[in-house]
Amino acid sequence: MRDYEIYELGDILLQSGDTLPHAVLAYKTYGTLNAAKNNVIVYPTWFAGQHTDNEWLIGTGKALDPEKYFIIIPNMLGNGLSSSPSNTPPPYHQANFPQISIYDNVRLQHQLVTQKFGITKIALVVGWSLGAVQTFQWGASYPDMVERIAPFGGTAKFRPHAKVVFEGMIAALQADSVWKNGYYTQQPKTGLAAMGRVYAAWGFSQAYYLEHLYQQEGYHTLEEYLVDYWDQVFLTFDANDLITMLHTGISSDISSNPVYDGDFELALSKITAHALVMPGSTDLFFPPQDNKYEAQHMPNALFIPIESKWGHCAGIGQHEPDSEFIDRRLQNFLLE
The missing domain is CATH 3.40.50.1820 (Alpha/Beta hydrolase fold, catalytic domain)
Structure with missing residues (x-):
C-alpha cells in the first residue's frame, strides 16, 4: 500500500x-x-x-x-x-x-x-x-x-564545479553497455554502482575518510563501506529517473x-x-x-x-x- x-x-x-x-x-x-x-x-x-x-x-x-x-x-x-x-x-x-x-x-x-x-x-x-x-x-x-x-x-x-560532479555521475552511469542511450530493457546496474562510487568522493569530506568516520556507520574498512553502501545506494532507482533529477540540478538557478x-x-x-x-x-x-x-x-x-x-x-x-x-x-x- x-x-x-x-x-x-x-x-x-x-x-x-x-x-x-x-x-x-x-x-x-x-x-x-x-x-x-x-x-x-x-x-x-x-x-x-x-x-x-x-x-x-x-x-x-x-x-x-x-x-x-x-x-x-x-x-x-x-x-x-x-x-x-x-x-x-x-x-x-x-x-x-x-x-x-x-x-x-x-x-x-x-x-x-x-x-x-x-x-x-x-x-x-x-x-x-x-x-x-x-x-x-x-x-x-x-x-x-x-x-x-x-x-x-x-x-x-x-556553480560550475557542482555541475562537473553531476556530469561525472551521469557519464559513469551511461558508460554501462546496458544503457542503450536510455532505452534499456534492464537496469544498468554496473553503471548505477559506478555512479555511487563517483558520489562517494563528494558526499562526505576528506576528514570523514581520513579519520575512518564511516566506521561509526558500522563499516569496518573503506572497501567494505564502498562496496556495501555506495555501490548499492542507487540500485533501487531507475537510471533515467536519476538522470532527470541530475539534469534538474545542473540547470538549477x-x-x-x-x-x-x-x-x-x-x-x-x-x-x-x-x-x-x-x-x-x-x-x-x-x-x-x-x-x-x-x-x-x-x-x-x-x-x-x-x-x-x-x-x-x-x-x-x-x-x-x-x-x-x-x-x-x-x-x-x-x-x-
Whole structure:
C-alpha cells in the first residue's frame, strides 16, 4: 500500500517549452491544517530522495512537529513517485522524458498548495540539497506567500564545479553497455554502482575518510563501506529517473526564469522571507562561501554553517549531532 497521495496536474507546459501530459505530483502530509491555514511547512525532496527520506526531521517535540504544523512533502518530478521517466507512458517514457527545471517543480508545488489546500501563507519552506535549491526558489518566486525559508546543504544555483560532479555521475552511469542511450530493457546496474562510487568522493569530506568516520556507520574498512553502501545506494532507482533529477540540478538557478531573466543578485534580493541558510562546513558540493555570498544579497538572511566532518551529508539525517544542530536551529528560527 502506498503511503502518499497523488495530485493530478493535467497537461503541463514546462519551462523548456515541452508539454508533459497527465502530469502528477506525489505528496504526503503530516499533521492537521488549522482553521486559519497558517501552520503550513513545505519540505521538498532531494536528488534520489523520496518523502520517506525527509521524515527524520519530523516528529513530536521537533521543529517540524506534526502536532503543531501541517507539513507537506512534495516529491520532485523525476523521483519515481511524481511524474518520471519510469512511470510516464509513451511517448514521454524513458529517455524521451522532457527536461524539468527547479522552477517547474516549485511552480507545480505552488499549484498543489494553493489549489488543493487553499493555502495562501506558508510559515516555512525547508529543504536539503536539491530540496534547498527548491527552498530558495520558493522564496524568490513567491515572496509574499513565504514567511521563512531554511535551505541547508544547498545553494540558490549550481556553480560550475557542482555541475562537473553531476556530469561525472551521469557519464559513469551511461558508460554501462546496458544503457542503450536510455532505452534499456534492464537496469544498468554496473553503471548505477559506478555512479555511487563517483558520489562517494563528494558526499562526505576528506576528514570523514581520513579519520575512518564511516566506521561509526558500522563499516569496518573503506572497501567494505564502498562496496556495501555506495555501490548499492542507487540500485533501487531507475537510471533515467536519476538522470532527470541530475539534469534538474545542473540547470538549477533561481533567476533562470521569465521573472528574473538570469539576474541572480536581483532574484536573491527579492527573497524577503526571513532566511536561515545552513551549509555544511565541509560540503564539497555546495561550499559555505557560495551560501555566504547568497546570504549577503538577501535582505533578511542569517548564515549559520553546520560545523561537521560529514560534508554534504551532514544534512541527510545520518549523524545525530548534525541532525540535532539542524533541528535546534530550526526550532529557534520558527520562534523568531
